Structure formats: structure tokens, C-alpha cells
Amino acid sequence: MQGMMNMNQIASGALGNCTHRRTVPGRILLGVVEALDRGGIPHCVLHGYENYPQRVTSDVDCMISAKVRPAQLAALFQANNTRIGADLVFWRGYYFVFAGRKADRSPCFLVLDLAVDYEARTLKFYSGWEVLESRRRHDRFWVPAADIEFGCYLIRKIDKAQLDDKQCRRLSFLYAQDPAGCRQQIARFWGGGRAMLIACSANSGDWDQVRRFLPALRAEMRMRARFRHPWQAIASWARRMGRRVRSVCWPDSGLIVALLGPDGAGKSSVIKAVPQSLTGTFNRTRCYGFAPGVLRWLRPSDGPNTQPHAAPPRSPLISVARALCYWFPYYLFCYRATVRLQLAHATLVLHDRHLVDALVDPKRYRYSGPMWLLRLIWWFVPKPDLIILLDAPPEVLQSRKQDVSFVESERQRKTYRTLVGSIANGHIVDAARPLDEVVRDVNDLILDHLSARVEQRLGLERGRFRRYKSARFESGAQASRAGE
Numbered sequence: 001m002q003g004m005m006n007m008n009q010i011a012s013g014a015l016g017n018c019t020h021r022r023t024v025p026g027r028i029l030l031g032v033v034e035a036l037d038r039g040g041i042p043h044c045v046l047h048g049y050e051n052y053p054q055r056v057t058s059d060v061d062c063m064i065s066a067k068v069r070p071a072q073l074a075a076l077f078q079a080n081n082t083r084i085g086a087d088l089v090f091w092r093g094y095y096f097v098f099a100g101r102k103a104d105r106s107p108c109f110l111v112l113d114l115a116v117d118y119e120a121r122t123l124k125f126y127s128g129w130e131v132l133e134s135r136r137r138h139d140r141f142w143v144p145a146a147d148i149e150f151g152c153y154l155i156r157k158i159d160k161a162q163l164d165d166k167q168c169r170r171l172s173f174l175y176a177q178d179p180a181g182c183r184q185q186i187a188r189f190w191g192g193g194r195a196m197l198i199a200c201s202a203n204s205g206d207w208d209q210v211r212r213f214l215p216a217l218r219a220e221m222r223m224r225a226r227f228r229h230p231w232q233a234i235a236s237w238a239r240r241m242g243r244r245v246r247s248v249c250w251p252d253s254g255l256i257v258a259l260l261g262p263d264g265a266g267k268s269s270v271i272k273a274v275p276q277s278l279t280g281t282f283n284r285t286r287c288y289g290f291a292p293g294v295l296r297w298l299r300p301s302d303g304p305n306t307q308p309h310a311a312p313p314r315s316p317l318i319s320v321a322r323a324l325c326y327w328f329p330y331y332l333f334c335y336r337a338t339v340r341l342q343l344a345h346a347t348l349v350l351h352d353r354h355l356v357d358a359l360v361d362p363k364r365y366r367y368s369g370p371m372w373l374l375r376l377i378w379w380f381v382p383k384p385d386l387i388i389l390l391d392a393p394p395e396v397l398q399s400r401k402q403d404v405s406f407v408e409s410e411r412q413r414k415t416y417r418t419l420v421g422s423i424a425n426g427h428i429v430d431a432a433r434p435l436d437e438v439v440r441d442v443n444d445l446i447l448d449h450l451s452a453r454v455e456q457r458l459g460l461e462r463g464r465f466r467r468y469k470s471a472r473f474e475s476g477a478q479a480s481r482a483g484e
């Protein structure tokens with residue numbers, strides 16, 4: 001009865017704060033599983049299902065029919081995003097990331113790692129059809145038969161040379177459900193005394209002897225898998241190399257976001273907070289500023305510049321030479337190559353300062369050349385995927401920082417709004433509010449952009465543009481029409 005009550009609470013999203021953090025991914029997982037069932041797609045959850053949906057603390061590993069292509073699955077998930085309660089924000093092959101919302105609107109993620117065969121480090125141990133044919137129901141999930149799950153879980157842990165007490169108890173629990181079947185699975189990958197050692201350990205629950213021989217057990221297991229599927233390792237290696245080459249040539253897993261705003265808008269604080277709340281979407285985060293000084297490696301930084309307009313501007317000739325001979329090559333070549341590699345590794349690239357800032361505040365960069373030259377360079381260099389202006393009245397800006405005058409803060413604010421109004425992917429966020437609200441709006445814009453990119457890859461119309469849009473933020477075009 002208590003279990004049924006918990007399931008009802010999950011479905012309704014009415015859990016208390018103490019458990020809500022863990023059950024939101026569970027609710028998303030239930031929606032994904034139901035979508036697969038309604039689509040008639042054979043699948044099963046390989047591990048961890050005994051804790052689902054109350055606790056989803058890591059990636060969810062599933063087996064899927066090889067007849068279903070990744071794009072078909074992505075289209076299915078996007079078509080059922082309302083029932084799932086989350087948007088698909090990333091997919092590569094059979095790897096999917098869903099983004100939902102907690103009660104406080106902060107993002108929550110579910111990572112679904114699907115496979116058509118059970119592999120470990122390029123070696124195939126079980127075919128997908130064998131796992132799927134054995135599947136059985138466990139509450140609301142399809143799971144493998146006890147002996148197949150025992151074999152898969154044992155292979156996984158021995159291959160990683162990782163076998164703690166909790167994992168040993170799980171293996172012994174599965175063995176007790178079907179001892180004969182589990183012994184058959186052991187015999188597929190180990191022979192003689194080693195197979196008997198594993199079977200005795202699983203039966204008794206004492207895995208100490210197995211732990212001592214993990215390297216030898218792993219070597220025999222992998223050798224037998226190579227003989228059973230001699231071309232599998234080569235094919236897996238070729239596919240993996242192909243994916244890496246493609247990700248570098250056509251990176252689609254990372255994102256470049258430029259955060260703009262006058263001094264006091266809170267860019268640094270937002271940049272520190274955003275990666276923490278988007279950990280489930282990106283592998284890592286990198287922060288870039290304006291083009292680094294040519295001699296930065298010869299002299300250490302003096303820390304934050306509290307007087308950005310104190311230094312006199314360079315001569316027009318030096319300014320033009322610097323823009324053409326350094327800023328332009330840096331953003332066109334060096335920056336492009338560096339960021340492309342970052343994007344290939346699913347990196348969130350955040351900009352505290354960018355070339356576009358020089359269009360608003362050239363004095364900060366001691367530029368006294370013609371502005372049309374900077375606009376021309378901006379036209380040629382690669383653009384961020386998203387440009388977000390943190391906007392606040394000059395009174396608020398001055399209360400936070402007095403690095404520039406009130407008049408300069410007011411001028412910069414108007415110029416930024418006009419500039420962002422001319423950029424298609426520009427958005428304006430009200431930064432006069434508390435930091436957590438600003439961060440949530442920035443997260444919304446990032447996640448909505450990722451979802452739109454998925455739909456673009458699928459060739460779908462953006463029928464739900466800015467899913468989380470409200471009066472809290474506006475597009476650059478809206479700001480331009482407002483006449484500010």
C-alpha cells in the first residue's frame with residue numbers, strides 16, 4: 001500500500017522537498033517508458049530498476065531493439081514531451097538527455113543510455129535480441145531475466161575491476177533466483193576452476209576470492225568474447241573513431257553563450273551559478289573573456305580592472321592595426337579552432353566578455369579606430385549560439401558597481417539593448433531581480449535553445465518556441481520594437 005501511495009505521489013508531482021529532488025527524474029523515466037510502450041518498441045532497463053522511480057541517481061542503462069533508429073526515438077520523445085514532462089535537449093546516437101523542471105522551476109535531468117547490444121569496452125558479450133527476448137515485468141518496467149541480468153552485471157563489474165559489498169549482494173540476490181541459469185551464464189565466459197569459484201561465491205555471498213582474481217577473470221572473459229565475436233571489436237572501434245571525427249568536424253553537443261551587460265549587471269555571478277544547475281546537460285564548462293592581451297604570458301594579471309576607462313585610448317593607427325592583426329585573426333582562427341574542440345566534448349562555453357562588447361564600450365579596450373571596422377570584423381567572425389543581455393536600470397547598476405559614471409551606465413544600457421535588438425539570437429533578461437531568478441531565466445533560454453536544436457535536427461517545426469517564455473525575459477527583436 002505504501003508503495004502505491006509513493007507511485008501516486010510521483011505521478012502527481014506532489015512530493016515534499018526532501019524527496020522531490022530524486023523523484024523528478026523518476027517521473028520523467030516513467031514517461032519515457034510509457035512512450036516506448038505506446039510506440040510498441042521493445043526495451044528493458046538493465047540495472048538499478050529496483051530503486052526506480054523513487055530514486056534515479058545516475059544514467060539509466062537500457063537495451064533497445066536494433067530495428068529502431070536513434071532519430072525515430074528522438075522524434076517519439078519530442079512528440080510525447082508533454083506526457084513525459086520534459087524536453088529532449090540532446091541526443092547523440094542512442095544517448096539521450098531530457099530536461100524537466102522541479103517545483104521551483106530549477107532544471108532537472110534524466111540521462112538515458114540505450115544500447116542495441118551489451119558491450120564492454122568495444123567487446124560484445126550479449127546480443128540485444130537475447131536480452132530483450134528474456135525480459136519480464138518488474139512493476140512498471142521491463143527488465144532482463146534474472147540469469148541474463150546476473151551475467152550482464154557480473155561482466156560489467158569485473159570489466160571495471162569494481163566489486164563492492166553492495167554489488168556483491170546484488171549478484172548473490174540474482175543468483176538465488178535462478179542458480180542453474182546463472183551457472184550457464186558463468187560458463188559462457190569462464191571455464192574450470194574460475195567458473196566454479198564465481199558460482200560458489202554467488203551462492204555463499206562471500207566474494208573475497210573473486211576480488212583477489214579480478215585481473216585474471218577479466219582477461220579470460222575478454223579473450224572468450226573476442227573469439228566469439230572476432231570482428232566486433234574492430235567494428236566498434238571504427239564506429240567510435242567515426243563518431244569522434246564527426247563530432248570535431250560537425251560539433252553539435254556543446255553550446256556557446258555570450259553574456260552581455262554593463263558593469264554591475266551580474267555577469268560574473270551568473271556565469272558561476274549557471275554551470276552548477278546545468279551539470280546534467282554538459283560534460284564540462286569553459287569560460288572565456290575578450291581576446292587575451294598579446295603579452296599576457298609575460299606579465300601577471302593585476303586582478304579585476306576597477307577603472308576600465310582610466311587608461312588613455314591608443315592612437316587610431318595602433319587601434320586599427322590591433323583590430324586587424326590580432327582581434328580579427330584571433331576570433332576567426334585561434335578562437336574558432338579552440339572552441340570547436342570544446343564543443344566536440346559537449347562543453348558549455350560561456351563568455352564574460354566578447355568581441356561584441358567592443359561595439360558598445362570601445363573605450364574599455366582603448367580602441368579609437370572607426371566603429372565600422374569592428375562591425376565588419378563582427379560580421380566575419382563566428383557568432384555565439386546565444387547572446388543574452390543582463391539588463392538593469394542604471395540606478396541598480398550603480399548600486400552594485402561604480403566603475404563607470406551614472407551617465408556611462410545609462411549610455412551602455414541603451415546601446416546594449418539596441419545592439420541585442422538587431423541580433424536574431426539575442427535575448428534580454430531582467431537582471432535587477434535576485435540572482436537565483438536571473439539564473440533560472442538564463443537556464444530556461446539555454447534549455448529552450450537546446451530543445452529547438454533537437455527539433456531542427458529532426459526537421460520539425462518549432463511549434464512550441466520558447467516553452468518557458470514569460471514576461472521575465474524578451475527577445476532582442478522585442479526590445480528593438482520597444483524603441484529603447
